[in-house]
Amino acid sequence: MFKKVFIILTVVLLATFGFAKEKIVFWNFMMDEDTASLILDKFEEKNPDIEVEFVQLSWANGFDKIVTAFAAGTAPDVLELGNTWVANFANEGVLTDLSIYKNVRDDIVGWNQVQFNGKYWGFPWLLGTRAMYYNIDLFMQAGLDPENPPKTWSEVLEAAKKIDALGSDVYGMGMAIGEPYSPWQEWFLPAVWGNNGDIMTKNLKTATLNSPEAIEAAQFYKDLSKYALKTKMNDLQAAFGQGKLGMLVTGANVISDTASSYPETNFYVSFVPKPDKGGFSASFAGGEVLTVPKQSKHKEAALRLVKYLVEADVAMDITKRVPVIFPSNSKAAEDPWFEDHPLEQIFLEQNATAVPASPHPKFEDIQSLVSTAVEEIVLDNADIKKTLDKYNTRIQIILDETKW
Amino acid sequence: MLSKTKKRWSIFLFLSPWIISFLVFELYPLIFSVYISFTEYSGLNPQKIFVGFSNYIQAFSDEVFLIALRNTFIFVILTIPFTIGIALILAILLNNKNLPGRNFFKAGFFLPSVISMVVISMMWLYLYSADGLFIKLGTMMGFDLPARSFLASPDSALMSIMFMDVWAAFGYYVIFIFAGLQNIPEALYEAARIDGASSWKIATKVTLPMIKPTLFFVISINTIRSFQIFSEIYTMTGGGPRNSTQTMVHYLYEVSFKKFQLGYGSAISYILFIIIMIFTIIQKRALRSDY
Numbered sequence: 001m002f003k004k005v006f007i008i009l010t011v012v013l014l015a016t017f018g019f020a021k022e023k024i025v026f027w028n029f030m031m032d033e034d035t036a037s038l039i040l041d042k043f044e045e046k047n048p049d050i051e052v053e054f055v056q057l058s059w060a061n062g063f064d065k066i067v068t069a070f071a072a073g074t075a076p077d078v079l080e081l082g083n084t085w086v087a088n089f090a091n092e093g094v095l096t097d098l099s100i101y102k103n104v105r106d107d108i109v110g111w112n113q114v115q116f117n118g119k120y121w122g123f124p125w126l127l128g129t130r131a132m133y134y135n136i137d138l139f140m141q142a143g144l145d146p147e148n149p150p151k152t153w154s155e156v157l158e159a160a161k162k163i164d165a166l167g168s169d170v171y172g173m174g175m176a177i178g179e180p181y182s183p184w185q186e187w188f189l190p191a192v193w194g195n196n197g198d199i200m201t202k203n204l205k206t207a208t209l210n211s212p213e214a215i216e217a218a219q220f221y222k223d224l225s226k227y228a229l230k231t232k233m234n235d236l237q238a239a240f241g242q243g244k245l246g247m248l249v250t251g252a253n254v255i256s257d258t259a260s261s262y263p264e265t266n267f268y269v270s271f272v273p274k275p276d277k278g279g280f281s282a283s284f285a286g287g288e289v290l291t292v293p294k295q296s297k298h299k300e301a302a303l304r305l306v307k308y309l310v311e312a313d314v315a316m317d318i319t320k321r322v323p324v325i326f327p328s329n330s331k332a333a334e335d336p337w338f339e340d341h342p343l344e345q346i347f348l349e350q351n352a353t354a355v356p357a358s359p360h361p362k363f364e365d366i367q368s369l370v371s372t373a374v375e376e377i378v379l380d381n382a383d384i385k386k387t388l389d390k391y392n393t394r395i396q397i398i399l400d401e402t403k404w
Numbered sequence: 405m406l407s408k409t410k411k412r413w414s415i416f417l418f419l420s421p422w423i424i425s426f427l428v429f430e431l432y433p434l435i436f437s438v439y440i441s442f443t444e445y446s447g448l449n450p451q452k453i454f455v456g457f458s459n460y461i462q463a464f465s466d467e468v469f470l471i472a473l474r475n476t477f478i479f480v481i482l483t484i485p486f487t488i489g490i491a492l493i494l495a496i497l498l499n500n501k502n503l504p505g506r507n508f509f510k511a512g513f514f515l516p517s518v519i520s521m522v523v524i525s526m527m528w529l530y531l532y533s534a535d536g537l538f539i540k541l542g543t544m545m546g547f548d549l550p551a552r553s554f555l556a557s558p559d560s561a562l563m564s565i566m567f568m569d570v571w572a573a574f575g576y577y578v579i580f581i582f583a584g585l586q587n588i589p590e591a592l593y594e595a596a597r598i599d600g601a602s603s604w605k606i607a608t609k610v611t612l613p614m615i616k617p618t619l620f621f622v623i624s625i626n627t628i629r630s631f632q633i634f635s636e637i638y639t640m641t642g643g644g645p646r647n648s649t650q651t652m653v654h655y656l657y658e659v660s661f662k663k664f665q666l667g668y669g670s671a672i673s674y675i676l677f678i679i680i681m682i683f684t685i686i687q688k689r690a691l692r693s694d695y
Contacts, residue, residue: 064661070448071666088664092448178556178645231552235534239551242535364662372646379557 021051024298024305025076027066029057030126030288035321043308050301070094075293077302081122083113083287083356084363090116091361096292096299098122108310109351110328113287116359122291123310124328126318129354130186130283131347132273133240133254134247136266138163138170142246149270151281153191153220156247156273157227163246164227172227174236174248177379182233183371185284187249187272191217193355194282195275199370200399204360207395209373210388216275218377218384225378241265251286252324252347269343271350285354288325319344326351362398369394441670448664459671469672471647472655479566479651480630480683486570487626488619491577496611498578499585510582513575521572525639528568529555555641558648565636565649573629577622584618585611620691624684631680652676 031039036054044052055076057065063085069075070089081089089095099120102111110124132149139146142162150156160172176182192198197213200206208214229239233250240248241262248254249272258265272283290306292299308314315327316335323341326332326348338345357363373391376382416423441459443452463469494513498506516524531537532554542549554564588611596606612619634653637643643650643658652672660669 067447067661067664071450089448092446092664094448178553178561178641180642180644229534229551231534231556235551235553235556238533238535362663368644368647371644375558375646 021049022298022301023051023053024078024296024301025053025055026078026305027055027057027062027076028080029059029062029082030080030322030325031318032056035318039309039314039317042314043305046308047301047304050304052305070293070295073295075295077292077296077298078305079291079293080125080288081291083124083285083289086114086121086289086291087116087359087361087363089291090119090121090359094294095121096294096296098292098303105310107330108328109330110285110287110354110356113285113356114289114291116361122289123306124287125290125310126288126315126325127328127351127354128251128286128288128325129347129350130190130249130251130286131269131271131350132247132249133258133267133269135163135240135243135245136268137243138166138246141166146268149268150247150273151271152273152276154276157220157223160224160227160246170244170246171229171239172246173224173229174240174245174250175225175228175230175378176233176236177230177375178232180368180371183374184367186233188217188221188374189357189370190249190272190282190284190355191221191275194272194279196279198358199366199395200358200360204358205399207392207399209370209392209395210385215384215388218388220275221374222377222384228378230378240267249283252326252344255343256323269346271346271353281350281353283350283354285351285356287328287356360399360402362402365398366395369398437670437673440667441674443667444665445667446664447660447666452667455667459668460675462668463672463675468647468650469652469655472643472650472652475562475648475650476631476633476652478562479569479633480627483566483570483573483630484623484626487574488577488623490570490574491581491622492619494574494578495581495585498582510579513578515575516572517576519572521635522639524568524572525636528564529640532564555649556645558646561641561645561649565640569630569633569636573626577626580622581615581618584615588614616691620687623691624687627683627687628680631676631683 026040028036031054033054033056036056040052040054044050057080066075066079066081070092075094086095097119098114101123102120105123108124110127111120113124113127114120114122134146134149136146139149139159142159142165144159144162150159156173162172163170164172176186189199192214195213195217197208197211197217199209199214201208229236229245231239236245236248237250237254237257239245240254241258243262243265255269258267271281274281290309292302292306296302310327310329312327312329312331312335315329316332316337319326319332320337323344326344333348338348357367360366369391373387376387377384440452442454442456444455444459445452494509497503498509503509533539534551534553534556536553538554539549539551554560592610592614593606596610601609632653633651634657637649637651637654638657641649643654653676656669656672656676659672660666
């Protein structure tokens with residue numbers, strides 16, 4: 001009798017544990033419950049041995065939640081991070097080094113978004129960049145050709161000047177100020193990048209905010225500010241919708257926001273203008289990346305999920321529902337969806353020349369200095385050289401003090 | 405005897421949910437944060453390096469901390485007189501039994517206090533925006549205002565938040581002061597009147613001394629809440645533009661959770677604790693309250 005029970009128990013135990021699914025936890029910002037269940041159900045079908053527990057984080061408190069989870073040792077197995085956070089977490093040594101995938105996955109773009117200290121700490125997943133919106137009606141009123149939007153800095157200045165002259169309630173350009181990130185993000189720093197400059201050298205040791213390239217970009221930005229409405233990004237997007245702005249450099253969410261809130265506004269999108277000579281059409285690369293925390297005990301299963309999520313058709317399923325971010329997988333460009341979404345396609349193409357912020361662990365401190373410099377130049381009319389010198393020195397102090 | 409001990413323990417049994425949560429969620433973090441304020445600790449990495457008082461010393465040479473300290477003091481010193489002053493005047497008006505619609509006013513004044521601060525902040529974010537009510541009103545009255553959010557300029561951002569805060573806070577204190585006024589026995593006023601006291605005398609010699617404990621309570625509560633201002637800043641400006649609305653609690657949040665310096669963040673929170681304690685002691689002395 002006892003033997004029988006023992007045998008049955010052993011069989012039952014083997015059955016449950018032998019076929020037990022490996023459970024992994026996935027924290028993400030971008031997908032809501034609906035999208036996630038669509039995508040993760042398919043994954044579980046293909047990988048019957050893995051069960052995914054999905055948690056959606058909010059932008060309002062997700063970051064704090066991640067930090068506390070790491071501190072408590074309860075980090076998830078797969079974690080979505082904003083690209084500007086990667087250096088910070090990588091520097092603390094809490095992420096798994098995924099450099100080996102960089103060379104084998106040349107179908108994925110945006111690897112520079114997960115690079116820190118010569119290593120790659122995640123997979124680029126969904127990329128969101130900025131492009132230039134313009135108001136077709138205002139272009140026509142100002143005698144500009146809406147088929148041929150400005151492509152260079154001097155063309156933008158010229159167009160902004162003409163549109164600004166249309167009336168006291170109409171502005172040539174929208175310029176974000178008074179916020180933590182948008183003053184440098186939405187165009188100032190990309191203009192510096194486009195002019196082949198940056199705020200620090202590639203080795204992250206020397207500040208270069210007062211380089212000739214940066215000074216030139218700042219001069220252009222200051223000239224442009226004369227024809228610009230300068231306020232918070234939300235106000236600018238509303239003003240663009242109300243037909244008060246000729247041009248605005250911002251993210252892809254404005255396509256659907258404007259179309260639904262201000263259907264009478266006639267607009268189109270083009271690449272961010274580049275310097276007159278040399279340079280390129282740089283824009284800010286925002287991006288969502290997938291990382292595997294070191295604390296994870298299911299790294300193999302976690303990587304399988306990561307590789308699945310970066311597949312072109314999987315990522316496209318997210319883009320189709322949230323058309324503000326686009327797959328890092330270059331095969332996604334072949335998706336017929338883009339034929340019906342020409343504005344989104346411009347954003348997808350802009351991704352190719354988008355630049356992420358310098359992967360410095362103290363970037364949070366540095367970027368606020370850049371915002372301040374931008375505001376002093378465009379709002380207080382401060383001297384460009386002196387201002388950039390001043391903030392360059394302060395950035396240099398941060399770079400010197402950083403412990404690696 | 406046995407039953408008495410049993411009774412005593414059963415009291416603890418019933419108190420235990422609170423005791424356990426107090427120990428785990430309040431006392432432990434409190435002690436832990438004192439400890440980490442003397443260390444360098446990122447929060448992500450379990451490593452803690454003991455650094456003595458250097459976090460506390462660092463604060464007073466940290467430019468942003470000093471700005472935050474100054475802004476917090478400006479906020480406290482300029483909002484409290486208005487909040488309490490308005491609340492006091494309105495409470496005295498409400499105390500007049502002949503006022504028609506007393507309950508309506510009481511409820512109306514209190515209304516902002518039941519709305520979450522985040523909701524209020526979002527509402528005022530719109531009111532202050534370039535397209536918002538205040539700019540429109542100003543332009544209608546003929547002022548030449550730039551089309552710029554009040555919160556986007558360092559000159560107006562902190563003042564704007566202070567104005568909103570007074571609006572949102574005074575109703576809460578009206579109710580407290582009103583309750584204090586109601587507790588003053590009518591006989592005191594009658595006696596004063598019979599003795600021929602003027603209304604000024606009655607106000608300063610009867611009403612004010614009688615509501616002193618209430619006033620002490622509302623002023624100290626308001627001081628503590630004002631020193632701890634966070635959600636308005638977090639929702640509306642993120643401490644900007646150019647740190648013009650940076651306050652101590654918002655800065656300690658930034659330091660701890662955006663810059664990963666939990667040790668330094670804890671040190672700032674203890675500096676704030678000491679400041680609040682000093683203020684409360686001073687207020688207690690100044691109002692010579694026994695409460």
